[in-house]
Structure formats: C-alpha cells, structure tokens
Amino acid sequence: MAQNGTRASGPRCIALVGPFQSGKTTLLEAILARTGAIQRQGTVDTGTTVGDGSKEARHHRMSVELSVATTSFMGDSYTFIDCPGSVEFVHDMRAALPAVDAAVVVCELDEKKVPQLQLILREIEQQNIPRFLFVNKIDKADSTIHDVLLLLQPASRNKLLLRQIPTFAGDLITGFVDLALERAFVYKEHAPSEVIPLEGDALDREKTARFSMLETLADHDDELMEQLLEDIQPPRDKVFDDLSKELREGLVCPVLMGSATRTNGVLRLMKALRHESPGVADTTKRLSVKAGNEPVVYVLKTLHTAHGGKMSIARVLNGQVGDGTTFITPEREAGRVAGVFKLLGQTTEKRGPAQAGETVALGKLEHANTGDTLTAAKQAHPPLAEVAPYAPVLAIAVVAKERKDDVKLGQALSKLLEEDPSITVVHNAEAHEVVMWGQGEMQLRVATERLADRFSVATTSHKPTVGYRETIKRPIVQRGRHKKQSGGHGQYGDVVLDIKPLPRGSGFTFTEEIKGGVVPRNYIPSVEEGVIDALKHGPLGFPVVDVAAKLIDGSYHTVDSSDMAFQLAGRLAIHEGLPQCQPVLLEPIYQVEIVCPSEATAKMNGLMSGRRGQILGFDTREGWNGWDVVRVQMPESEIGDLIVEVRSATAGVGSFTFKFDHMAELTGRTADQIIAARKSAAA
Ligand SMILES: Nc1nc2c(ncn2[C@@H]2O[C@H](COP(=O)(O)OP(=O)(O)O)[C@@H](O)[C@H]2O)c(=O)[nH]1
Ligand SMILES: [Mg+2]
Numbered sequence: 001m002a003q004n005g006t007r008a009s010g011p012r013c014i015a016l017v018g019p020f021q022s023g024k025t026t027l028l029e030a031i032l033a034r035t036g037a038i039q040r041q042g043t044v045d046t047g048t049t050v051g052d053g054s055k056e057a058r059h060h061r062m063s064v065e066l067s068v069a070t071t072s073f074m075g076d077s078y079t080f081i082d083c084p085g086s087v088e089f090v091h092d093m094r095a096a097l098p099a100v101d102a103a104v105v106v107c108e109l110d111e112k113k114v115p116q117l118q119l120i121l122r123e124i125e126q127q128n129i130p131r132f133l134f135v136n137k138i139d140k141a142d143s144t145i146h147d148v149l150l151l152l153q154p155a156s157r158n159k160l161l162l163r164q165i166p167t168f169a170g171d172l173i174t175g176f177v178d179l180a181l182e183r184a185f186v187y188k189e190h191a192p193s194e195v196i197p198l199e200g201d202a203l204d205r206e207k208t209a210r211f212s213m214l215e216t217l218a219d220h221d222d223e224l225m226e227q228l229l230e231d232i233q234p235p236r237d238k239v240f241d242d243l244s245k246e247l248r249e250g251l252v253c254p255v256l257m258g259s260a261t262r263t264n265g266v267l268r269l270m271k272a273l274r275h276e277s278p279g280v281a282d283t284t285k286r287l288s289v290k291a292g293n294e295p296v297v298y299v300l301k302t303l304h305t306a307h308g309g310k311m312s313i314a315r316v317l318n319g320q321v322g323d324g325t326t327f328i329t330p331e332r333e334a335g336r337v338a339g340v341f342k343l344l345g346q347t348t349e350k351r352g353p354a355q356a357g358e359t360v361a362l363g364k365l366e367h368a369n370t371g372d373t374l375t376a377a378k379q380a381h382p383p384l385a386e387v388a389p390y391a392p393v394l395a396i397a398v399v400a401k402e403r404k405d406d407v408k409l410g411q412a413l414s415k416l417l418e419e420d421p422s423i424t425v426v427h428n429a430e431a432h433e434v435v436m437w438g439q440g441e442m443q444l445r446v447a448t449e450r451l452a453d454r455f456s457v458a459t460t461s462h463k464p465t466v467g468y469r470e471t472i473k474r475p476i477v478q479r480g481r482h483k484k485q486s487g488g489h490g491q492y493g494d495v496v497l498d499i500k501p502l503p504r505g506s507g508f509t510f511t512e513e514i515k516g517g518v519v520p521r522n523y524i525p526s527v528e529e530g531v532i533d534a535l536k537h538g539p540l541g542f543p544v545v546d547v548a549a550k551l552i553d554g555s556y557h558t559v560d561s562s563d564m565a566f567q568l569a570g571r572l573a574i575h576e577g578l579p580q581c582q583p584v585l586l587e588p589i590y591q592v593e594i595v596c597p598s599e600a601t602a603k604m605n606g607l608m609s610g611r612r613g614q615i616l617g618f619d620t621r622e623g624w625n626g627w628d629v630v631r632v633q634m635p636e637s638e639i640g641d642l643i644v645e646v647r648s649a650t651a652g653v654g655s656f657t658f659k660f661d662h663m664a665e666l667t668g669r670t671a672d673q674i675i676a677a678r679k680s681a682a683a
Pocket of ligand 2: 082083
C-alpha cells in the first residue's frame with residue numbers, strides 16, 4: 001500500500017470508548033490477539049479477557065474501571081485504554097482522554113443505544129479528541145445496515161464519514177468494501193479478511209458510497225471539490241491524506257465496521273489507526289505541551305495494587321522517564337519513580353525508561369493524582385487538562401463492621417478516592433456518619449467491594465440520615481427552675497424565657513431583658529449555653545431551628561447559684577416549654593435539575609408525583625439535540641435513590657444535579673413515621 005506522507009510515527013495511545021456492552025473489552029481482546037500480544041482470544045462471558053481483569057470486573061462481568069494494554073503492530077507500539085461505558089464510571093474515560101491521540105468509539109446499530117452514544121461523543125467532542133466510529137457486532141446486523149449514517153449521525157456533532165460498506169450473501173454480512181482502498185474483502189473468522197474481486201452489485205454500491213465519502217471530504221478541500229465536479233478520479237494518496245487531515249482537525253469522524261468476537265474488521269481498524277490516527281506530536285500540540293528536554297507526563301489513572309503499591313498510569317508527552325525521575329506539579333512534589341512498567345491488563349512487566357509517546361505505569365509516585373501534569377523540570381508545567389468529576393448523585397453511609405477498623409476505613413477511603421475521584425466522602429458530624437457519594441448504585445457497590453477485597457476493611461452500609469429539623473408554631477413564656485438541696489452546698493438557678501417562632505431560615509437568636517440584676521450578668525451566658533444545648537434535640541427528636549429565646553426574668557441565690565445551675569435552668573425552660581408550642585417537623589427541599597432525552601420527559605412527570613416532587617418547568621437542553629431539562633423541587637428524602645429511577649426511565653443516560661433550596665413543614669402520616677423512626681432509633 002502507498003505510504004501516506006503525513007503518517008504519524010512513534011508510540012500511539014488510543015482510547016476504546018462507547019456505550020455499555022458495545023464490545024470495547026472484546027475489541028481490545030481481538031486487537032491483542034490479532035497483533036500477537038496474546039496467544040488466544042478470551043471472551044468476556046468466560047471471564048478470560050485481558051481487560052476487566054480485576055476481581056470486581058470479573059464478578060460483575062462488566063468494566064468497572066479502565067484497563068490498559070500495550071501491543072505492537074507493524075513496528076509501532078500501541079497502548080489501548082479500554083474505558084468503561086457505564087455512565088457511573090465515565091470519569092475514568094474523561095480523565096484518560098487528554099492523554100490519547102485518538103478514540104475509537106465502539107457502537108452498535110441499535111436505536112436504543114444512540115442516546116448513550118451521544119453522551120460519550122459529547123465528552124470526546126468537548127475535549128477535541130480525533131475519533132473513529134467502529135460499528136461492532138456486524139455479525140448480528142442485517143441488511144438495514146444501509147442506514148448506518150441515518151441512525152448514528154444525530155449522535156455526532158461532526159460529520160460521520162462512511163469508510164466501509166458491508167457486502168452481503170442474502171441477509172448475512174459476509175465482508176466489506178473499503179471505500180478509500182477500493183477493495184473488497186470477505187471476513188474469515190479469527191483470520192485476516194481475504195481480498196476478493198470487486199464486481200457486480202458490490203461495485204455499483206461502492207461507486208455511490210465512495211462518491212458520497214469524497215463529497216464529505218471535499219466540504220473542506222476545494223481542490224478535491226473541483227476534481228469531483230470535473231469527474232477526475234483523485235489519486236488514492238490524496239484521499240488518504242485528506243482522511244487523515246480531516247480526522248485530526250476534527251472535521252470528520254470515519255466509520256469502520258466489524259465484529260470483535262470474530263476478529264473481523266480488526267486488521268482494517270489497526271491499519272486505519274496506523275495510517276490516519278494522529279500521534280504524540282499532534283497530541284502535544286493539542287495539549288500545548290511546552291517544548292524542552294525535560295520529561296512531561298500526564299497521569300491518566302491511579303491504582304493501588306495489592307503487591308506493587310501505588311501505580312500511576314501515565315503518558316509520556318515529552319522527554320524520557322526512568323527509574324529515579326523526580327516529578328513536581330504546580331502544587332507539590334509528586335515523588336520519585338520507582339519502577340517503569342509495561343501494562344497488559346492486570347499484568348505488569350518491568351521495563352526500561354519510557355520515551356515520548358509511550359504509556360506506562362510509574363511506581364511509587366506517592367503524591368501524584370489522576371489528572372496531574374508532572375514534569376521533572378525545575379519549573380512546574382501548567383496543567384495540560386483539568387477534568388472535574390461530575391457532581392455525585394447517590395450516597396450511602398458506610399460503617400466498618402468492626403469498630404477497630406475505623407482508622408483503617410479512613411485510610412482505605414482515601415486510597416479509594418485516589419483511584420476514583422468521582423467518589424467523595426463527607427463526614428456528617430451531627431449524625432456520626434461517613435457518607436460516600438458517587439455516580440450510581442453499581443459504582444458505590446464496587447467501591448465497598450474494593451474496600452473489602454483490596455483494602456481489607458469489611459463494611460456495612462445504610463441510607464444516610466436526612467437533615468430533618470423541627471421548629472415551633474406558637475410562642476410561650478416558660479419558667480425553668482433548677483433547685484437542689486442535698487446536704488451542704490445546694491444548686492439554684494431560675495429563669496423565665498420568652499420563646500417565639502421565627503421566620504423560616506432565621507436560625508436561632510438569644511436576647512435578654514433582665515432588670516435589677518434578678519439574674520446576675522455573669523450567669524447569662526450560661527443560660528444561653530443551656531438553651532442551645534437543649535435545642536439540639538427538640539420534642540420530636542430533631543435539632544430545633546427558627547426560634548427566638550429571650551431571657552426576661554429569673555432569680556438567684558447568693559450561695560447556691562452557679563454557671564451549671566443556670567445552664568440547667570435554661571435547658572429546663574426549653575424542655576418544658578417547647579412541647580406546648582406546637583412543634584412541627586421541617587424537611588429539606590432541594591431544587592433538582594434533571595436532564596434526559598425528550599422521549600423520557602413525560603415519564604419524569606409520573607416519577608415526580610410518586611416522590612412528592614413539584615415540577616417547576618421544562619426546557620430544551622441547550623446544545624443537546626433531542627434532550628430536555630426538567631426542573632423540580634423535591635424533598636431530600638426522595639432524592640435518595642432518584643438516580644436509580646431516572647436511569648431506568650432513560651436507558652441509563654438521564655442524570656440530575658441538585659442544590660438545597662429551603663426547609664418546609666411536614667405534617668401528617670409521613671411526618672409521624674419519620675418521628676416514630678427517630679424515636680425508636682434513639683431508644
Ligand atoms: N455478536 C457479537 N457479540 C459481541 C461482539 N463484540 C462483543 N460482543 C458481546 O457483547 C457483550 C459485551 O461485550 P464487552 O466487550 O464486555 O462490551 P463493553 O461493555 O463495550 O466492554 C459480550 O457478551 C460480548 O461477547 C461482536 O462483535 N458480535
Ligand atoms: Mg468493557
């Protein structure tokens with residue numbers, strides 16, 4: 001084949017991305033088998049693939065973190081990053097994308113999966129990553145494949161360009177025609193496809209399809225446009241050059257096809273990557289890596305392995321990295337490399353220094369995090385990319401099964417967060433809970449499994465405590481007298497409080513109007529302390545808010561009065577007064593913004609009415625063809641597992657963000673149940 005003049009050289013780093021279950025892990029396996037990195041092609045169903053090698057991934061039969069494997073093809077090194085497709089694990093992909101030269105977006109010809117494809121493409125578009133589409137599972141497709149572009153184009157912001165068309169025997173797809181090469185191939189199972197003559201019906205279809213491919217390319221190439229208008233056949237090299245150039249510039253997204261399970265179309269994909277994919281030189285330009293001799297690397301993933309300790313999977317973008325290379329970031333010293341490893345899934349192999357373009361695991365960089373830009377230069381390199389995780393949508397409270405593991409749990413959690421920055425941990429001091437926030441049920445389940453398997457901390461989990469409060473609806477003037485006469489020294493404190501409800505959101509105020517020193521000045525702060533303490537548990541069992549307490553009267557005893565006695569008197573007044581003030585439960589109400597494909601918008605209505613939600617309005621989602629935004633108000637307790645239902649109503653793609661809005665009174669049966677539950681928990 002003619003060599004393309006602008007072909008990138010050196011090691012490549014390619015992301016395999018796409019909807020859940022589209023066949024990325026299987027495709028990686030096929031690539032590794034085809035390029036000779038492994039002897040036998042394993043399968044996901046038997047748990048024998050290089051990707052998904054972790055205990056959790058095998059257990060759930062799905063990718064729950066990215067897998068990295070390096071192979072070589074025709075003298076060049078290629079590292080593939082197999083990214084999980086589930087939205088819950090999307091941060092792994094987002095954080096890895098800056099490092100790659102190109103992405104292969106694996107998809108299926110399934111209308112139901114188009115929104116998921118759109119979601120993934122959006123991430124790639126936002127980071128300007130050159131991308132190919134690989135239409136997988138072609139062995140299952142039928143003749144409707146003619147409509148590939150019709151089905152998939154709406155998901156993509158740039159123009160899809162069909163590079164191959166299938167050939168049929170009856171309804172079965174038996175091979176393909178490569179429109180750039182103008183050659184026909186028949187698929188052979190687990191063997192390279194065979195070239196066959198291009199003739200008959202296939203030739204006619206090839207002519208039409210090739211013309212439309214060239215037309216798409218000509219949109220950005222005037223010379224080609226003229227050639228097409230004058231019916232001149234452009235030279236093959238020019239077509240390849242254009243394909244490569246327009247791919248790099250993000251103008252088009254070439255579409256290839258095949259079957260990962262049968263290793264069909266895999267060699268073509270590798271050749272397309274070899275000839276058309278950008279290399280590290282383009283990527284350093286895209287990321288604005290400063291030229292120089294010093295090493296610059298981007299950390300795309302952090303792992304804590306059972307044996308090797310901490311590993312930072314990193315792409316070398318400039319210079320050379322070896323044992324002993326000492327890195328800094330703009331904020332800190334990141335550590336000193338102890339071991340450079342080649343990765344093949346879970347297998348690590350120690351190797352020599354890594355050159356620009358290579359993707360390797362670096363050992364023992366104690367203070368390097370996912371997303372860091374590291375350099376060994378004296379001056380830190382500005383961050384090449386900043387990928388903030390999405391705000392979490394689901395929380396669980398985690399408790400170590402054994403009390404003695406409390407400290408270990410804290411340490412394990414911090415390692416877990418290093419591995420997956422899309423999880424956050426919040427300590428709820430009021431409820432004495434460690435609350436783990438994440439992107440979905442599966443992610444949190446896997447997180448607790450990792451705590452047990454990898455960090456040896458067994459935990460249990462439960463729903464986090466909702467931030468209920470209570471307040472009062474009526475005022476009262478209440479006396480609180482603490483008096484004890486036992487033997488010698490007695491205790492005496494006596495106060496009268498004017499207790500009043502305050503408007504919602506005011507919190508708490510304490511004032512005094514003591515005349516004639518009936519309560520001596522020095523005891524007044526103690527009264528306030530006692531009141532504050534008593535308000536921590538109101539008559540319904542919750543912290544009391546939106547109350548004013550004014551100290552208006554009282555009495556004291558020259559010998560028996562003390563700070564303690566006045567504190568107790570203050571508490572007593574609250575304890576005895578509040579039950580008579582018509583206490584009422586307050587629950588936190590949140591403003592929730594749900595995003596979903598428009599077909600699912602109507603379902604959100606039903607979802608809300610079942611969850612005491614109130615719809616505030618609908619809108620089309622800006623910049624998202626076929627998506628809506630639904631704004632609702634909803635109690636915190638109902639948001640708990642909302643994501644589970646939103647996802648199931650939207651084939652996994654819907655999501656939401658939320659923020660606290662206000663506290664609202666809650667009465668009736670729901671309130672009674674909450675109060676009863678609190679009482680029995682306290683008992
Ligand atoms: N028929 C068919 N099934 C495939 C193909 N590629 C993958 N699969 C199956 O699709 C399922 C999901 O594959 P997997 O590689 O785990 O998808 P991932 O979630 O994208 O990594 C598995 O059951 C695979 O065996 C293919 O080309 N043809
Ligand atoms: Mg996978």
